[in-house]
Amino acid sequence: QITLKESGPTLVKPTQTLTLTCTFSGFSLTTLGVGVGWIRQPPGKALEWLALIYWTDDKRYSPSLNSRLTITKDASKNQVVLTVTNMDPVDTATYYCVHRKLTGDAFDIWGQGTTVTVSS
Amino acid sequence: QSVLTQPPSVSAAPGQKVTISCSGSTSNIDNNYVSWYQQFPGTAPKLLIYDNDNRPSGIPDRFSGSKSGTSATLGITGLQTGDEADYYCGTWDLSLSAYVFGPGTKVTVL
Numbered sequence: 611q612i613t614l615k616e617s618g619p620t621l622v623k624p625t626q627t628l629t630l631t632c633t634f635s636g637f638s639l640t641t642l643g644v645g646v647g648w649i650r651q652p653p654g655k656a657l658e659w660l661a662l663i664y665w666t667d668d669k670r671y672s673p674s675l676n677s678r679l680t681i682t683k684d685a686s687k688n689q690v691v692l693t694v695t696n697m698d699p700v701d702t703a704t705y706y707c708v709h710r711k712l713t714g715d716a717f718d719i720w721g722q723g724t725t726v727t728v729s730s
Numbered sequence: 731q732s733v734l735t736q737p738p739s740v741s742a743a744p745g746q747k748v749t750i751s752c753s754g755s756t757s758n759i760d761n762n763y764v765s766w767y768q769q770f771p772g773t774a775p776k777l778l779i780y781d782n783d784n785r786p787s788g789i790p791d792r793f794s795g796s797k798s799g800t801s802a803t804l805g806i807t808g809l810q811t812g813d814e815a816d817y818y819c820g821t822w823d824l825s826l827s828a829y830v831f832g833p834g835t836k837v838t839v840l
Binding site: 716 | 732762763765767769774775776777780781786818820821822826827828829830831832833834
């Protein structure tokens with residue numbers, strides 16, 4: 611059974627860097643085809659894809675946030691980390707860690723999400 | 731502003747059918763698989779349809795997906811009050827080299 615769980619601060623100040631950790635189980639990030647990503651959702655708004663890291667360590671980022679995002683993996687710890695620099699109140703959202711389906715590009719398993727508020 | 735377009739809301743009576751459209755372009759829907767996600771308030775989204783028209787294990791066959799050219803459609807038959815949720819389409823966009831979601835459609839059971 612695949613599970614993912616997000617962890618990190620619930621409150622950050624403007625201009626600070628947000629670091630979120632996704633700890634997963636039930637699969638390995640060294641397995642062919644595996645990918646883990648991050649998706650966020652501001653209150654009352656739509657889903658927004660942020661980043662994806664593959665088993666090869668190949669990475670993809672949202673073009674609108676590219677310069678502010680970094681995604682890394684530690685396969686030995688079953689963790690994926692997302693950092694977002696220069697946080698702003700508009701970055702207030704629930705951040706989800708997701709498992710990419712082995713074939714195609716769907717996200718088949720989602721973490722419960724972690725809510726991050728940006729406020730001074 | 732999303733590169734995918736969905737109607738903000740659809741509604742129908744219990745037992746009826748609703749369809750939700752997802753319109754895109756040749757850089758996304760036309761050349762990639764489409765997925766659909768269901769989200770209830772306060773909970774994480776759930777994969778409903780993948781690869782245009784496939785249902786994950788446990789998803790009732792009342793839910794169906796289709797794709798034609800630059801558009802995709804989610805259909806829900808035998809509508810139930812428990813189907814009231816937000817529904818999002820998603821796909822990869824080749825031009826953006828990014829995964830994109832539609833703005834979401836709220837389904838209301840009258």
